Amino acid sequence: MTTTEKISTVNYHLVKGCNYGCKFCFANFNDVKKQVPFKAQKRMLEIIAAQKYVRKINFVGGEPTLLGKRLVDLVKYASKLGLTTSVTTNGSLIDSRWVKEISSYLDILTVSIDSATDEINRLSGRCSKKEELPTLAHYEELASACHKYGVNLKINTVVSKFNKDENLALFINKLNPIRWKIFQALRVEGENDANFGQCEVSDAEYAEYCNRQIASVANKSIVVVETNDLMRGSYLMINPEGCFFDNTNGGYTTSQKIAEVGFEKALSQINYSAEKFVKRNGEYEVGNKNDKSGLYVKTRHFRKRQRERNVSDMEVDAVLSNIKCSFAGKVLIVVGKSFMKLNHIRIQHKNLVVMLDRFVLVTVFFCENLCELKTKNRIVLL
Ligand code: SF4
Numbered sequence: 418m419t420t421t422e423k424i425s426t427v428n429y430h431l432v433k434g435c436n437y438g439c440k441f442c443f444a445n446f447n448d449v450k451k452q453v454p455f456k457a458q459k460r461m462l463e464i465i466a467a468q469k470y471v472r473k474i475n476f477v478g479g480e481p482t483l484l485g486k487r488l489v490d491l492v493k494y495a496s497k498l499g500l501t502t503s504v505t506t507n508g509s510l511i512d513s514r515w516v517k518e519i520s521s522y523l524d525i526l527t528v529s530i531d532s533a534t535d536e537i538n539r540l541s542g543r544c545s546k547k548e549e550l551p552t553l554a555h556y557e558e559l560a561s562a563c564h565k566y567g568v569n570l571k572i573n574t575v576v577s578k579f580n581k582d583e584n585l586a587l588f589i590n591k592l593n594p595i596r597w598k599i600f601q602a603l604r605v606e607g608e609n610d611a612n613f614g615q616c617e618v619s620d621a622e623y624a625e626y627c628n629r630q631i632a633s634v635a636n637k638s639i640v641v642v643e644t645n646d647l648m649r650g651s652y653l654m655i656n657p658e659g660c661f662f663d664n665t666n667g668g669y670t671t672s673q674k675i676a677e678v679g680f681e682k683a684l685s686q687i688n689y690s691a692e693k694f695v696k697r698n699g700e701y702e703v704g705n706k707n708d709k710s711g712l713y714v715k716t717r718h719f720r721k722r723q724r725e726r727n728v729s730d731m732e733v734d735a736v737l738s739n740i741k742c743s744f745a746g747k748v749l750i751v752v753g754k755s756f757m758k759l760n761h762i763r764i765q766h767k768n769l770v771v772m773l774d775r776f777v778l779v780t781v782f783f784c785e786n787l788c789e790l791k792t793k794n795r796i797v798l799l
Contacts, residue, residue, distance in 0.1 A: 432479040443605035452657030466498035496522040513562035520566035527571040541579035586633035606668035651693035
C-alpha cells in the first residue's frame with residue numbers, strides 16, 4: 418500500500434486571512450507569502466481528485482468565505498470532480514441564502530461555535546476586529562437552512578480558558594448537527610504561542626468540559642472528543658501556497674509545492690498518520706451529491722429515527738457501506754444488505770421509493786436521461 422492509499426480526506430486551507438482574531442487560532446499562516454491564484458486552486462482540486470483514495474475535501478482558511486463567489490465555484494468544481502465537499506467557517510459572512518445557493522454541491526457545512534455568550538466570544542477574540550459577532554439567531558438560521566436544503570451540519574468547538582466552564586450543549590441541541598467536534602485548544606509555535614498562555618486548558622479541564630456537554634447533549638452519538646494528541650498528525654492539510662504541512666513537531670513542517678513535485682513526493686515530506694486519522698473517527702462518510710456511485714442525504718426524519726433508536730453514526734456508516742450503487746447502460750442499480758438496528762431504509766430517487774429491509778435487494782432505476790442522473794443524482798435516506 419502506498420502512502421496515498423491511506424488517505425480519504427484532504428483539508429485545503431485556501432486563504433490566510435480571517436475577519437476574526439481568535440487568540441488560539443493556529444491558521445494564521447504567518448510564513449505564507451501569498452496564496453495561489455484561482456486557476457491554480459482549481460488545478461489543485463484536479464490533483465487531489467485524481468488520487469484514488471481521496472474521497473472528501475474540506476475547504477478551510479483563515480476564513481474561506483472571504484473568497485466570496487470563488488469559494489462557491491471551488492465547491493462546485495470539487496463536487497463535479499467526484500469529491501465529497503465540506504466548508505469550515507466561522508459563519509459570520511454567510512446566511513440561509515448562501516446555504517440554499519450552494520446546497521446542490523455542498524455536502525457538509527461546519528460552523529465554528531465556541532460559546533453562546535457574546536462576552537466569552539469577545540474575550541477569546543472570536544469576533545471581528547470591531548468586536549462584532551453573529552447573534553445566536555444567525556446560527557439557528559444557518560442550521561435551519563442546512564436541514565431544509567439537505568446540507569449536513571457540523572459544529573466545531575474549541576475549548577479554551579475562556580469557555581471551559583460553559584455548558585454549550587443546550588444551544589447545540591437547538592442546532593441539531595450531525596456531528597459536534599470538541600477540540601482542546603492546541604499550541605502551534607509561530608502561529609498562536611504568543612497568546613497561548615491566555616487560552617490553554619489542562620487535560621483535566623478539557624475532559625471535564627467534554628463530560629459536562631455529553632451529559633447535557635440530546636444526541637450523544639454526535640459528540641467527537643479530540644484531544645491535542647489526536648489532533649497532531651491526523652489531518653492531511655494543504656496551505657494557501659499549495660504545500661502540505663503538518664503539526665507534529667510543535668510548529669509547522671511544510672513540503673515543497675504539490676503542483677511542482679507531485680502529490681506523493683510532497684506527501685512524503687511531512688508527517689501524516691492515517692492510523693491517527695481513523696483513530697480520531699475522521700473517516701465518517703456522508704456521500705457526495707454529484708458522485709454517481711451514490712449520494713446519501715439524511716433527512717431530519719431519518720436523523721430523528723436514528724436518535725430514537727440510539728443508532729450511532731458509525732453504525733449508519735456501516736449500513737451505508739453495504740449499499741452499493743452503480744450504473745449499467747441506462748439504469749442505476751442499488752444493492753443493499755444487512756440493515757441491523759435500522760430495520761429498514763427507504764431510498765428515494767426521483768419518483769421511485771424503495772424499501773430495503775433486512776434482505777439483499779437489487780433495485781433498478783430506469784432513467785430517461787442518464788446525463789442528468791449522473792450530475793443531479795441524489796439519494797435520500799428517509
Ligand atoms: S475564525 Fe477560525 S480562522 Fe478565523 S481567527 Fe478564528 S480560528 Fe482562526
